[in-house]
Amino acid sequence: MRIVVAPDSFKESMTAVQAARAMAVGVRDALPTTCVVDQVPVSDGGEGFAEAVTAAWGASWQEVTTVDALGRPRMAGFGLDGNRAVVDLASSVGLEHIAPGERDVMRSSTAGLGHVITAAVDAGARSLLIGLGGSASNDLGLGMLVALGARCLDERGGEVEPVPAEFSRIRRIEVGPARRRLEGVSITVAGDVTNPLTGPHGAAAVFGPQKGLFGPAITWVDGEVTRLAAVLGLSHWACRPGAGAAGGTAFALAAVLGAELATGIDHLARVVGLRERLEEADLLLTGEGTVDGQSLNGKAVSGVLRLACEYGVPSIVFAGRVGIDAATQQRLSDLGAQRIIQISDPSEALETSLRRGPEHLRRAVADAVGHCSADGDQLEPRSE
Incomplete structure (x- = not known):
């Protein structure tokens, strides 16, 4: 049997x-x-995705010091198999690492994911598989992009922290350094979310409440995310299925960095x-x-x-x-x-x-x- x-x-x-x-x-x-x-072991792209793929590949697990969604130091990791690596957002900036009473989506960021991606690329990865799911943030993936070298700037050219509480100050986003940092690296994103970036079925409206975002704050964040997508010249991406995954991190990876969006469990089924x-x-x-x-x-x-x-x-x-x-x-x-x-x-x-x-x-x-x-x-x- x-x-x-x-x-x-x-x-x-x-x-x-x-x-x-x-x-x-x-x-x-x-x-x-x-x-x-x-x-x-399987995963739809959230908690445990990188560990499951690492086991399937027979790859080595690399520990890295990063930060959680609130910027506090924590350990995370990625699987490395030759020139390919697997990372998941949940291990660094996942909601599971933030106690219910500490959840503050207005101050939460995906910077920790950017640090793990940087470590994987520095270790020689030229093909990245990134699992999205279980995020604590709704920052449009800007924290991740800034950790990779991008800059969020105000009307005077001063740098702005890439968290929703500061979104209204952002007038320009320089993504060139992040793109150059990942030049020659192919990225596939795995997740189970098909929601668009904005609107009544978007990231803030659907997933905001579980992260501590309620009422008028949902409408405000959704409006700012819509505006920032326009600042990037990528408004046409806002309605695409899957762009709202992980608080818009899928948008940043696909629209800004050219990643391919794939269904988490279907992709993992092929991998294993x-x-x-x-x-x-x-x-x-x-x-x-x-x-x-x-x-x-x-x-x-x-x-x-x-x-x-x-x-x-x-x-x-x-x-x-x-x-x-x-x-x-x-x-x-x-x-x-x-x-x-x-x-x-x-x-x-x-x-x-x-x-x-x-x-x-x-x-x-x-x-x-x-x-x-x-x-x-x-x-x-x-x-x-």
């Missing part, structure tokens, strides 16, 4: 790599001698050879922190289920929390998810449950796989 374990991260509990390891241990607990386990691995599989185990209606909207788990369904591979989904209605349950079932298992104990404190996530996941997998082995008709067999 060959089992593919392909989880996304369990937010605030496990990275995708850690979740895959816990799942693999659970399988071996239940089937110590009769099963081949293929670990394929997920189709080929599922073609040989008898069972897929996947999961994420929360399985709900959003799990079907371009997220990693739905992408993995979709691929498994194409090959007739039955699936079991594990989650820290399950919150689905009958319609979502049916849609997941249509994708081949024959069981959806919540691993957390409702009686346990959230902090404890998050800390014990790997243990809960291992036990849930061992129990589920053990039952499948003992009573094989619980899962429909794959089509031959």
Whole structure:
């Protein structure tokens, strides 16, 4: 029996790599001698994306000192494999690193991502894969561009800090130095967001509230982002699908630096050879922190289920929390998810449950796989 374990991260509990390891241990607990386990951690471009790709490449992980979205020092990293590197925004300037009471999108920046990109290029990377997701900022990617050498200037030519609180002072943006810094470097951006940069479905309107942006501030930031896109001479990019990813960082990477925009899970599936691995599989185990209606909207788990369904591979989904209605349950079932298992104990404190996530996941997998082995008709067999 060959089992593919392909989880996304369990937010605030496990990275995708850690979740895959816990799942693999659970399988071996239940089937110590009769099963081949293929670990394929996945990500839609957010938290854990760089780590998942690094594992798939067999690349080396490089630690780098950078800053979080509020400018505080922190460690992040990138995967390096010859002249190609993988970076994700979440590891440096992700929302997960900012406590709820500290979130201040008006003072948040993507500069930390720019520092990691610089380190990757300095290490010899000429091809960059950048995962976007889980951002704490709505700075149009200007912090990243400035970290790469760009300059935001006021009407007198003085430099302006590239954060939303100072946007109204910016009259000119010199991006030439950033472009020259990345000359000869190809960039592919992976993410699951298809929102445009501005408007009612744009970055500020849709994702601002989770970052601490509300009411009139959303309208103001959206207006300033619209104006700054015009300052750059790139207004035509504002309505393009995906430009609003990571608070407009996708706009900066694609419109200013010439990056290619790709769907996170689809691109990762190609990188890790997920189709080929599922073609040989008898069972897929996947999961994420929360399985709900959003799990079907371009997220990693739905992408993995979709691929498994194409090959007739039955699936079991594990989650820290399950919150689905009958319609979502049916849609997941249509994708081949024959069981959806919540691993957390409702009686346990959230902090404890998050800390014990790997243990809960291992036990849930061992129990589920053990039952499948003992009573094989619980899962429909794959089509031959």
